[in-house]
Amino acid sequence: MLKTIISLLTLGLCVTSATVQAKETVTVAGSTSVSHIMDVLADTYSLTHKNTTIAIQGTGSTAGITAVKQGAAEIGMSSRIIEPTELEGDYKTVTIAHDGIALVVNKDNPVSNLTHQQVMDIYQGKITNWKSINGIDLDMAVVSRENASGSRFSFEHFMGLTKKVSEFTVSDISPRVLVVSTNGMVKSLVSRNKHAIGYVSLGSVDDSVKAVSYDNVFPTIAKVESGEYKIARPFLLMFKESKLDKDAQQFIKFVLSNQAQTIIRDKGYVSIDEKA
Template identity: 30%
Template sequence: MGRRGFVVTAVAALAVLLAAPAGAGEKLTMDGSTGMLPLVSELAKAYQRKQPGVEIGFGKGIESIGGIRSTIEGKIDAGLVSRPLKPEEKGAGLKEVEIARVGTVFAAHAENPIAGITEQQACDIYAGKVKNWKEVGGPDLAILPLSRPPQEADPMVIREKIACFKALREAEGVLVLLKSGDMSNALASRAGTIGMTNTTALGALKGKVKALALGGVVPTQENVGKGTYPLIRRFFIVTKGNPSPTLVRFLEFVRSADGAKVVAELNAVPVK
């Protein structure tokens, strides 16, 4: 190829690059807490409307500990983690960016007329002392308590904040669900259930499940933001080492005014 042909080819290649949209060919992969997926997937969609060339993929949900491990091992670009990192996890090179705060809630099927319970009533239900909703002011309906593995964020928050849960042994009739998506499906499909979940996950269920007031305090965005509601869960995106420019730009969007709007629309409180 002559010099003239080389120059023409180089100019043509440059023109193609300049014509490509910002973010073209860029990819991000994230996985972790299934409770965070509804929120972060909506943030990703909003970001992609601004940067259509960026591809953002999510796994099926491997919970917070899975997101941490996969980030450490380099299998994903970022982990979705619904608790602060432990010192040993930070020691492995992980960094956290808090993106939202949500209320951990006791939830019931939307058709259950009960509006709320007390902390002691919640403990009595999970200890097997209370087995029918009529015992706590609800309908004559058997209670099916649903829980999560003890290392997951919702039960951790509950044990930390509710004194009678600290040493509580859950009754044999309590059904432990491995993923928050399983919790959502069970709450939406069975009228007698009570379960541990968060306000963002409830928002994705479109009215099929409702949050119960705890001690007379409703888990509204305002009450969560002010700290009036006691059970607060924090959402983090976790990275290892120096994140890629693509990931940095996405995190900047998440913490921007546009990102905060998406967070608020999904019943979460933006972090300033």
């Protein structure tokens, strides 16, 4: 009898172990802006795909691209255009949404609109006090994202805040700009500092900060969709097609589905069908 019980327990442990081992993990790494919505999509997907874990890692767009190329992630997330040279070797991309980049200031800051030239001058250190643009007499605390950020790449290229050095395109913002690693850190600094200005994913804007108009157009999803609000970029997924396993393929298919695109719209982004 004892031998029978031990045998059954052993069999049960083997079955449990096999069940645990059968659960697959799909690693998705990259843009912290994209990860904001991908976390929600991954949670939704997991409700009906119990044997698949979608691991979202917000590491920055460039880091996500590198992770895919090094085999550390099945799928990369990018909030900037991926260069053709980065796609050499069977790498593909799909657009899953579109997003604006909002300029944000402290809620007590009276400034409500910035022109293209004013934004350039602020980030190049030519305008250093809010009084110069009809604000209060306070020195500016200018916040930007780290070099690997897709938001920074898109922001600088749109604004013309780049320059050529030895045939390479590099940042042309002031070295005095405070650099942080996430949208959340930008919002935290701006919300606590009346001097501060920064930029974040439009989908990340909340009541902790104040979004301002750019060239007299206030950032909204409708105005990104119509093209009126110009500071916009795509959200992309990148992968190596020949190495994408079934679980990763199914997750990408879900992200492009009507169900996922509805979630994307509800969370404040432009879905791919709206932009088309």
